Amino acid sequence: MSNAEDHFKNxxxxxxxxxxxxxxxxxxxxxxxVYDYGQNGAELKKNLRDYWWxxxxxxxxxxxxxxxxxxxxxxxxxxxxxVDAFNDPLIDNKDSKKRYRADVLIExxxxxxxxxxxxxxxKAAKRFENFDQKLFLQTNPRVVEYxxxxxxxxxRFKKAMEDGNLDEVKQIILDLEIVCPISGTRNWTDVRQFNxxxxxxxxxxxxxxxxxxxxxxxxxxxxxxxxNVQKTGRMKIPFGIAQTGKAFRNExxxxxxxxxxxxxxxxxxxxxxxxxxxMESYEYWKNARMRWHQSxxxxxxxxxxxxxxxxxxxxxxxxxxEFEFPFGFKELEGIHSRTDFDLKNHEEFSGKKLRFFDPETxxxxxxxxxETSVGLDRLFLATLATALKTExxxxxxxxxxxxxxxxxxxxxxxxLPLVNKDGLPELAQKIVDELKFDYQVQCEEKDTIGKRYRRxxxxxxxxxxxxxxxxxxxxxxxxxxxxxxxxxxxxxNAIKKIVDERVSLxxxxxxx
RNA sequence: GCGGAAGUAGCUCAAUUGGUAGAGCUCCAGCCUUCCAAGCUGGAGGUUGCGGGUUCGAGACCCGUCUUCCGCUCCA
Numbered sequence: 001m002s003n004a005e006d007h008f009k010n011x012x013x014x015x016x017x018x019x020x021x022x023x024x025x026x027x028x029x030x031x032x033x034v035y036d037y038g039q040n041g042a043e044l045k046k047n048l049r050d051y052w053w054x055x056x057x058x059x060x061x062x063x064x065x066x067x068x069x070x071x072x073x074x075x076x077x078x079x080x081x082x083v084d085a086f087n088d089p090l091i092d093n094k095d096s097k098k099r100y101r102a103d104v105l106i107e108x109x110x111x112x113x114x115x116x117x118x119x120x121x122x123k124a125a126k127r128f129e130n131f132d133q134k135l136f137l138q139t140n141p142r143v144v145e146y147x148x149x150x151x152x153x154x155x156r157f158k159k160a161m162e163d164g165n166l167d168e169v170k171q172i173i174l175d176l177e178i179v180c181p182i183s184g185t186r187n188w189t190d191v192r193q194f195n196x197x198x199x200x201x202x203x204x205x206x207x208x209x210x211x212x213x214x215x216x217x218x219x220x221x222x223x224x225x226x227x228n229v230q231k232t233g234r235m236k237i238p239f240g241i242a243q244t245g246k247a248f249r250n251e252x253x254x255x256x257x258x259x260x261x262x263x264x265x266x267x268x269x270x271x272x273x274x275x276x277x278x279m280e281s282y283e284y285w286k287n288a289r290m291r292w293h294q295s296x297x298x299x300x301x302x303x304x305x306x307x308x309x310x311x312x313x314x315x316x317x318x319x320x321x322e323f324e325f326p327f328g329f330k331e332l333e334g335i336h337s338r339t340d341f342d343l344k345n346h347e348e349f350s351g352k353k354l355r356f357f358d359p360e361t362x363x364x365x366x367x368x369x370x371e372t373s374v375g376l377d378r379l380f381l382a383t384l385a386t387a388l389k390t391e392x393x394x395x396x397x398x399x400x401x402x403x404x405x406x407x408x409x410x411x412x413x414x415x416l417p418l419v420n421k422d423g424l425p426e427l428a429q430k431i432v433d434e435l436k437f438d439y440q441v442q443c444e445e446k447d448t449i450g451k452r453y454r455r456x457x458x459x460x461x462x463x464x465x466x467x468x469x470x471x472x473x474x475x476x477x478x479x480x481x482x483x484x485x486x487x488x489x490x491x492x493n494a495i496k497k498i499v500d501e502r503v504s505l506x507x508x509x510x511x512x
Numbered sequence: 513g514c515g516g517a518a519g520u521a522g523c524u525c526a527a528u529u530g531g532u533a534g535a536g537c538u539c540c541a542g543c544c545u546u547c548c549a550a551g552c553u554g555g556a557g558g559u560u561g562c563g564g565g566u567u568c569g570a571g572a573c574c575c576g577u578c579u580u581c582c583g584c585u586c587c588a
Contacts, residue, residue, distance in 0.1 A: 017523065314588085315588095420545080455549080468547075
């Protein structure tokens with residue numbers, strides 16, 4: 001276990017040392033749960049995004065991609081249910097250190113009183129032969145008292161929430177003498193409101209009506225454009241709309257490096273299907289997405305499905321693809337059957353018909369949606385954590401190597417003149433100039449060759465082309481492979497073909 | 513947000529009961545010209561996270577604050 005912890009710490013420090021991830025605003029002591037991608041991180045992240053985009057959009061003739069804005073009309077979030085679902089009043093018990101939702105505590109208390117009424121009814125039903133339940137509920141003094149109590153609690157709570165009066169919510173909990181189920185005490189903190197969406201102002205003049213949110217998921221940008229894309233792209237169901245982009249959530253606690261950030265990037269695809277066929281597509285995408293992840297070669301046993309038993313407000317089936325991170329199996333991608341929840345609500349709130357007319361059956365319907373949603377930053381972390389290895393070499397020394405899939409490496413080829421004279425740097429530059437139009441290439445002249453190899457290993461460069469004196473004599477160079485550290489001598493005119501074969505993205509895509 | 517631990521050079525870490533902040537690696541400039549991080553010379557780099565306090569004197573002690581890690585909580 002401490003091994004895994006050490007490994008995770010290594011991943012974090014390696015990320016910083018080699019320009020993958022920096023903490024945001026580090027010179028100002030950082031900003032909690034916000035991170036920046038450095039020169040190598042940005043390349044790796046871009047490559048992961050490209051691989052996803054090409055696998056989803058380029059390889060499927062019925063999937064197109066869009067890039068919707070982060071700002072959306074405020075009604076969007078009412079329709080999606082986020083305004084309600086993202087506002088929780090929370091309260092902590094100081095003795096047990098447990099946190100509760102204040103509304104749940106009060107609801108549970110009300111449920112207990114309802115229980116008492118039910119018991120009274122049961123007792124009375126046994127006692128009287130011609131039991132009139134309706135009359136009993138209206139007349140029995142004890143029951144009436146309970147019912148009044150429930151009503152007064154509910155109306156008081158409702159008013160407090162509407163007024164945003166959190167002190168009153170706390171006072172209700174105190175007045176009802178609600179105790180913590182764990183500690184049994186009434187030692188409560190103040191009630192705090194956790195708004196999980198970021199609000200900001202649209203327009204330079206501040207005005208209450210101009211409050212808008214930074215999107216908490218990219219999906220809604222797809223839903224509100226459903227009709228635009230369907231019509232202008234002449235899309236026939238089933239079809240998909242893909243999108244990558246930033247989303248923002250005000251997490252209560254953000255932890256584990258870039259696993260849970262306040263600002264993060266999603267890669268989502270919403271697949272629109274005929275109602276009744278959604279489970280078929282759900283199964284298809286479950287398998288297709290798992291296959292995609294496994295094509296990265298991190299090991300099949302590091303992935304598993306986790307089926308959701310408790311479903312979100314919009315779903316009729318849901319599962320996660322979990323990955324074995326250094327801190328355990330955690331969600332990497334979610335696959336949800338979202339029914340027609342989103343389109344139906346947007347139809348209702350906007351008053352616009354969001355339907356598909358099927359010319360064959362002559363019917364018009366609101367499509368069902370199957371969503372695949374990957375966290376790009378989580379995928380990045382999974383990739384880096386799996387790829388980072390410390391190896392013992394035969395000569396007894398150690399090397400740190402990033403065992404990245406070749407096509408994803410930030411730098412594909414390093415060109416290294418063995419010595420910095422005799423025309424070797426010039427030849428190296430010629431090779432760089434040939435490759436740079438297709439690949440990220442680096443030329444390094446400083447330090448001993450061994451040092452340069454190790455530096456390239458540490459950022460995961462799959463191929464090193466070394467120029468020695470023989471290269472000048474007979475026009476051949478050596479290509480050294482990162483993982484095996486073996487070298488082969490090849491003629492100059494064979495370089496491009498070899499690089500294409502070993503590091504291009506298409507070689508990875510063809511395996512899908 | 514609560515509890516625990518930590519924060520000293522780019523990185524890893526020293527600094528006796530409170531007494532002038534150091535080392536290795538890295539980096540930079542040269543020399544050397546070497547196929548797997550280890551040669552030579554010189555150099556740069558610090559308001560000890562930040563702000564207060566105690567003291568003749570604080571990296572160390574006290575208070576506050578920020579950040580990170582671990583646990584709890586939350587996770588559409």
